[in-house]
Amino acid sequence: xxxxxxxxxxxxxxxxxxxxxxxxxxxxxxxxxxxxxxxxxxxxxxxxxxxxxxxxxxxxxxxxxxxxxxxxxxxxxxxxxxxxxxxxxxxxxxxxxxxxxxxxxxxxxxxxxxxxxxxxxxxxxxxxxxxxxxxxxxxxxxxxxxxxxxxxxxxxxxxxxxxxxxxxxxxxxxxxxxxxxxxxxxxxxxxxxxxxxxxxxxxxxxx
Numbered sequence: 001x002x003x004x005x006x007x008x009x010x011x012x013x014x015x016x017x018x019x020x021x022x023x024x025x026x027x028x029x030x031x032x033x034x035x036x037x038x039x040x041x042x043x044x045x046x047x048x049x050x051x052x053x054x055x056x057x058x059x060x061x062x063x064x065x066x067x068x069x070x071x072x073x074x075x076x077x078x079x080x081x082x083x084x085x086x087x088x089x090x091x092x093x094x095x096x097x098x099x100x101x102x103x104x105x106x107x108x109x110x111x112x113x114x115x116x117x118x119x120x121x122x123x124x125x126x127x128x129x130x131x132x133x134x135x136x137x138x139x140x141x142x143x144x145x146x147x148x149x150x151x152x153x154x155x156x157x158x159x160x161x162x163x164x165x166x167x168x169x170x171x172x173x174x175x176x177x178x179x180x181x182x183x184x185x186x187x188x189x190x191x192x193x194x195x196x197x198x199x200x201x202x203x204x205x206x207x
Contacts, residue, residue, distance in 0.1 A: 005159040015169035033167040037195035047092040071137025076147040077101035149177040
């Protein structure tokens with residue numbers, strides 16, 4: 001059965017973006033430090049058509065696994081709007097992507113098999129539709145923080161995959177609003193390199 005997993009980059013102080021983040025200043029101050037490792041990986045460079053080369057070590061293999069297991073992604077409107085400005089003509093997903101938003105908009109098909117679908121009925125409907133098209137693969141919750149919190153608190157997330165960069169951002173925290181009395185975690189894996197530490201947790205309901 002398909003799993004629902006969150007996969008995001010995070011700073012050591014638990015933030016996914018720095019202060020002063022906006023559409024004009026994507027990710028705010030420190031965003032580059034948070035994601036510097038990912039732009040060095042071969043699989044990411046290939047997917048974004050960034051040219052030849054790139055690392056092929058454990059971080060690259062970690063990313064390959066994330067891409068390989070993902071049959072569909074779900075994200076919030078703010079994350080989509082930032083990506084719409086910065087993604088190339090062929091975004092890196094190569095799967096359907098459901099955007100949870102109040103905006104009514106026709107599906108947006110891009111090169112490489114990525115089509116963005118805009119869901120106006122909330123997180124439950126987005127997840128239902130994602131299950132219908134995931135093809136037996138897993139469903140990735142890509143962000144942002146508010147959407148992740150909603151899905152975790154709803155009890156539908158099976159796994160957290162966090163890539164912790166060795167930096168402090170003092171910005172927007174990923175897990176503000178999580179109910180600690182309802183959610184428990186079990187460590188699955190820790191994978192460390194000289195650039196980033198990847199943490200995998202199984203999510204358990206306490207009640």
